[in-house]
Structures are given as C-alpha cells and as structure tokens.
Amino acid sequence: MLPYPLLTVFLLVMWLLLNRFTLGHVLLGGMVAVCSSWAMAALRPDKPKLRRWYLLPKLFGVVMLDIIRSNIAVSRVILQGRAKEHRSAFINVPLELRDPTALAILSIIVTGTPGSAWLEYDSRNSSVLLHVLDLVDDDEWRDLLKNRYEKLLLEIFS
C-alpha cells in the first residue's frame, strides 16, 4: 500500500510543519502524502534499500557535531588570515560505497561540513576527489571519511 514509507512520513511531517498540528491537517496531509508516494511509485525511480534505518539518527548526530567542530576550525583559519599559513590540498579517496542514494548523502555531508569540498566522483574508479581547506594529514582525512561516515552509510544502505 505504501511504496515509499519514509517519503510518506516526511511529506506528512512537512505538511504539519507548514500548517498547524490539528487532526484535520493530519488527515489532509496524510492523504496528500499517500497520494504523492503513489505518484512517486508511478515514476519508478531506483528504490533505495534502507536496511538499518535506525542508524540514521546516529549518523545525523555525528554529522551535526562534526559540522560544529569544523565551523570553528574554518572560522579560525579565516580569521587568522595570513598570520598563520594553512595548507589546502586535493585528496583522492577510494570509496566502497556504490549505492547512489548513499553517495548523495555522503556528498551532502562532505559539502555541508565547512573545510571539505566534494569536487568530483569518478564512478569508474569509484573514488572521489576532495578539496580540504586545512590539510594536516592525508591519511587522517581518508580515515575520517571512511571510518566515520562511509562505514555507517554502508551499514544503513546495503
């Protein structure tokens, strides 16, 4: 009956946020959400295989904390200006992640975190080219990306 349960839930939540939390809006929003998920199913997009969706909040928490930390780090680099040199560099990180949805989420994480930029994903080598504003150690970055985010994403989608 519900081809995309997550989409339906999110549409309903969005409806309720934009309107008021009343029974009428729950019913109306629920109807809109269910109908739109059927419309989505008619388009037959690739269905992302969410295995362990309960890990999503953990990923969200980890990313939020890292974003706060890197906000502070990047602010420091900018405010110090030329007083202290920072070394920005490109790094290439090979990825095991293949699922397009998971890759999209990873790119949002990397881009959303100040100080690192997702430039180019190469599907032939399945590696990604990143640009890091203040690079201290290449391997530390690879380790961060692979063990902190990619591992969780591989667990969630697989």
Next chain:
Amino acid sequence: MIYSAADIPVWMAVVVAFFVLAGAALALIGAIGFLRLPTFYERIHAPTLATSWGTGGIMCASILFFSVAGGRLVAHEVLIGVFITVTTPVTFMLLARAALHRDRFENNPKVPRRTGPVKL
C-alpha cells in the same frame, strides 16, 4: 502575528540572542573568508559556514522565539534548514567542477589530472 521581544522571559531572550549572534557571526566570517582567501578552491569553503551553522543558528533562534512567544510549537524553519542543506551541494559541485574543467583544460599544474580508467 507580530510579537515583541518583551513577550518572552529574559533567560529565553538570552538564548535566542546567542543563537542569532552565533549564526550572524558565522555568516559574516564566511563573507570575510570569501573576500580574503587566495584561490578559488579555498574560497568555495567559506560560504559553507553560512549554509551550515550560520543558517542553523538563526533557525534555532527563530524556532525558540516564535515557539515561546506564540505559546505553541512553530518549527517550519526546520524546512529551510533541510532544503538549504540538501540543495547547496548542487550549486557547489557545479561551480567546483566547472573550475576543475577549466583548470584541466588550461593544464594548470596545481590541479590533479583526471584519473584514467585504470583501477587504482
């Protein structure tokens, strides 16, 4: 409805002010970085300050202020945060890849070459 700042308790006003100032400060630092960083690839990092916790701080402040002043949960700002986070990478990658393409075309030695079809 328009609320006045006097409608909320002082301690809440302090929290709201903290979030507004933190968000605004991050957006300002991002703009300064945009101006001061030397290369294009470094400059693209600066606006992400404004799109991450710059937006986040002002969003939290807005949610707290209107929820407390209005006496009910007002949280549609969350949607602004979600849509900014999800859509930023699109423009971001478009700009970055355009720059990469041009630099590679001009054989700029500072930019890594496109990796070949060889499996690494």
